[in-house]
Amino acid sequence: MDDQNKNLILATILSFLVILGWFVAGPMIFPQWFPTETTQEATAPDAAGQPAATPPAAGEPAAGAATLETAPLPEAPxxxxxxxxxxxxxxxxxxxxxxxxxxxxxxxxxxxxxxxxxxxxxxxxxxxxxxxxxxxxxxxxxxxxxxxxxxxxxxxxxxxxxxxxxxxxxxxxxxxxxxxxxxxxxxxxxxxxxxxxxxxxxxxxxxxxxxxxxxxxxxxxxxxxxxxxxxxxxxxxxxxxxxxxxxxxxxxxxxxxxxxxxxxxxxxxxxxxxxxxxxxxxxxxxxxxxxxxxxxxxxxxxxxxxxxxxxxxxxxxxxxxxxxxxxxxxxxxxxxxxxxxxxxxxxxxxxxWGWFYFLTKPIFSVLHWLHGIIGNMGLAIIALTFVLKVLVLPLAYKSYVSMARMKELQPELEALKERAGEDKQKLQKEMMQLYKEKKVNPAAGCLPVLIQIPIFFSLYKVIFVTIELRQAPFFGWLKDLSMPDPSSLYNLFGFLPWDAPMAGTLTHTIFIGVLPILLGVSMWLQQKLNPAPADPVQQQIFAWMPWVFMFMLGSFASGLVLYWITNNTITFMQQYAIMSSHGHRPDLFGNIRKTFRKKPAPVAVPKPEKVRKK
Missing domain, CATH: 2.70.98.90 (Beta-galactosidase; Chain A, domain 5)
Known part of the structure; x- marks a missing residue:
């Protein structure tokens, strides 16, 4: 078995473990979504009871606690x-x-x-x-x-x-x-x-x-x-x-x-x-x-x-x-x-508001203000995403430029790999020297992710906790942005005559809806602009990540998935424009075209006969 197949199998196993871990640990970390919401259960406890009397303030004689009643109270006007x-x-x-x-x-x-x-x-x-x-x-x-x-x-x-x-x-x-x-x-x-x-x-x-x-x-x-x-x-x-x-x-x-x-x-x-x-x-x-x-x-x-x-x-x-x-x-x-x-x-x-109250409070204030102007909470989330992207653009600009330069260095990096062969230490040393000469920071590409993590969790908190998102509609089938996308591949998004799986079930997570699919596509497009990792195993894992996250985030509130799709789309456009301005126009679909392009059959060339010297 060659190294490429080994890496592919390893990446598949790791991705499967991530998804399995999500199904097991997810309910303990993130909410389970229910189709209905009630404030009372169907049965009452056996004791009716009264609250115990409170004792007076210090310095006064204590009053005896009232006896808890176990019988129903009499009717009263x-x-x-x-x-x-x-x-x-x-x-x-x-x-x-x-x-x-x-x-x-x-x-x-x-x-x-x-x-x-x-x-x-x-x-x-x-x-x-x-x-x-x-x-x-x-x-x-x-x-x-x-x-x-x-x-x-x-x-x-x-x-x-x-x-x-x-x-x-x-x-x-x-x-x-x-x-x-x-x-x-x-x-x-x-x-x-x-x-x-x-x-x-x-x-x-x-x-x-x-x-x-x-x-x-x-x-x-x-x-x-x-x-x-x-x-x-x-x-x-x-x-x-x-x-x-x-x-x-x-x-x-x-x-x-x-x-x-x-x-x-x-x-x-x-x-x-x-x-x-x-x-x-x-x-x-x-x-x-x-x-x-x-x-x-x-x-x-x-x-x-x-x-x-x-x-x-x-x-x-x-x-x-x-x-x-x-x-x-x-x-x-x-x-x-x-x-x-x-x-x-x-x-x-x-x-x-949670631990990130310094973010959740202002984020919700802006979201509430945008909703008052626009009148649609889904459009307000999209507008909020634009506002957040504008605020973090100065910080993200350098990382986008660095990633553009990393893309430009790909041919030189490939040449270094061929020269170094199996000598990993030599390869790392020459790569660092190349980065230093070209003034490229390979870690700068992590900056947008680091910026997005607290914003993502803060918006997740806002969407799940605030009542303003409860039963807030967007358009079409999205009638509650605080709940997962109700559409499903199970019934071809409503074209087949049976109901979609209930939200929160394993079937609903597997047969994802429209928004999770758009999320996976947007993450895949954004990933195509990033420089590929040097390690082939990492390349395989990163290639799977958009589709893994597509299933993982599919059970999240549709308002949060809507934000993530909008964020990915804006990031893709920003990064594409910046990389193009630096002379590197990404070829997003080149690999796909190469894969499906029909190659002409090789032409058989007869070998020349050897002439025996006299």
Whole structure:
């Protein structure tokens, strides 16, 4: 077996191992794509339960934790929530916000798809809700204060809407009257104002709190690229905690459950985030508070809490505290406005920008701006690619020039190989001497790749994490740029009368769609402009790489593949123009023409007869 065949077999084996490794390790690194997206599972956990009561601030007697309920809660009157973006209701049992759907988001692209359900009451699948209340200080007991099971009455309002708040009341019959006013804006922000009026003859000491409780967990992405779990900002420090890590907290003595307590004085917020949605409690900024992350064993309840300091309400006096609740989609523009205009410091960090936040944030800002101008997210991605290529062109220009010179040196390099023969050391020495004389840097060709790697991963993060890409259409069959290309060779891109394989399956990865094929072609064309490696084995491996990546990237979001195709096309045009300007006009299809060109049959020439000398 000759060396060429050996190298070809080696390259084939290596390429196969790369693809096999991708199929095995890919799901652990990159997301699995599902045809539908839901926020709740089909079955509920066995325990209904209530959040445990919170203890008062330091210096006050501890209140006993409420007993977790295992039976369904009784039916209670409800108030309707109706805003341009939200629909749901408020339960009078505890005055809890526990029924919320997002009007502007559907679970799938199907015409009859239901709206995304964010919050659910106890008794339904995986309860998820927000409750507010008070814990007792000196002289009061838990029975003197409203909690998650107290029956409130409506004082004013029948439907919660922007500009139309509702007011609830509850009295303990001992001189304390509690009033809860709930307002909502046109987006996703609730403002809850809890007030207490003391008509008794003794001072009342009590502490307000807000809780977000989640019973069990829905289907999670379970990948590193997006955070799902607890998010918190405390005095300028942003932190993320996975669900599994919450259960590992050390039990706090006063809690009797895994919990973590952080104290804030200047700014902060705490909540629970999903891929595209979140619920977050925001205390009054500039005032002291405690942010608590807790897990209730047995009932499988994850909680985030905001605890306010103890209030001392004198006889005949009134006190109140305000807490905001963000419950909705993680829209960048909406969250940014709350940060810049409503004074919620660092609120835009609730979107998972990742380690490359210094790139993902500006990249998305430009993409959002381009989308506002163009009106099509696919075209905005193409325009963003042009912007990025212009920014990195000064850095890439020298590498393109160097690659053009490397192409020019190919005949001389081939001559060096023939002279050196099997002496590899001599060949390397003469090659380095040639590079030095011609002032060529063979490593300069790696610069464009090094530049593209952080940009690629940052854009990958942006496309997968930001809700603005969710269900964003391009043209034709590409109706969701956050999902893989739905077309497939399996049914000849829709020409055969059967459905394409489901995204995320092995069959879908093998029978790739239109965009992955265009990606492979664009990578192959770009590779033709680069100087070939000196090692024949490397040449064979590099020859396979466009087609390997075609399958590897075929399961990525179509928006990312669209970016990569555009990037390759622009790079090809830039490099072709620069190499041509330096006198080296690449012959892209020369090898193909040589391969398929029919060679004339050799003409037999008779050998001359030898003449015998006399």
């Amino acid at each position: 409800r108030l309707t929530i109706d805003t341009p973006k939200l629909a749901g209701s408020i339960s009078m049992l505890g005055g809890r916000i526990d029924d919320l759907s997002l009007k502007t988001y559907r679970e799938t692209l199907e015409a009859n798809s239901p709206n995304v359900r964010l919050l659910s009451p106890v008794g339904q699948a995986f309860p998820y809700y927000a409750v507010f209340g008070w814990t007792p200080g000196k002289g009061l007991t838990a029975a003197d204060l409203p909690d998650a099971k107290s029956q409130w009455t409506v004082a004013s309002g029948s439907t919660l809407a922007p500009g139309a708040p509702v007011t609830l009341t509850w009295t303990n019959g001992k001189g304390l009257t509690f009033t809860r006013t709930i307002a909502v804006d046109e987006d996703f922000m609730f403002t809850v104002t809890d007030a207490v009026e003391n008509t008794s003859t003794a001072e009342a000491r009590l502490a307000p709190y807000g809780i977000i409780a989640r019973h069990g967990l829905p289907k999670l992405q379970n990948i590193y690229v997006v955070h799902e779990g607890i998010i918190r900002r405390t005095d300028g420090k942003y932190e993320e905690t996975d669900y599994k890590d919450v259960t590992k907290y050390d039990p706090v003595e006063a809690e009797g459950a895994p919990a973590e307590i952080a104290e804030g004085t200047t700014d902060g917020w705490i909540g629970i985030t999903d891929h595209y949605w979140m619920t977050t409690l925001i205390p009054e900024q500039g005032k002291p508070y405690k942010a608590v992350t807790k897990y209730v064993p047995g009932a499988d309840i994850y909680q985030t809490e905001v605890r306010q300091p103890v209030l001392a309400v004198a006889p005949g006096a009134k006190a109140e505290v305000t807490t905001r609740l963000y419950a909705g989609a993680k829209e960048w523009a909406t969250i940014r406005d709350y940060q810049d205009k409503a004074g919620i410091a660092g609120f835009v960090d609730s979107i998972d």
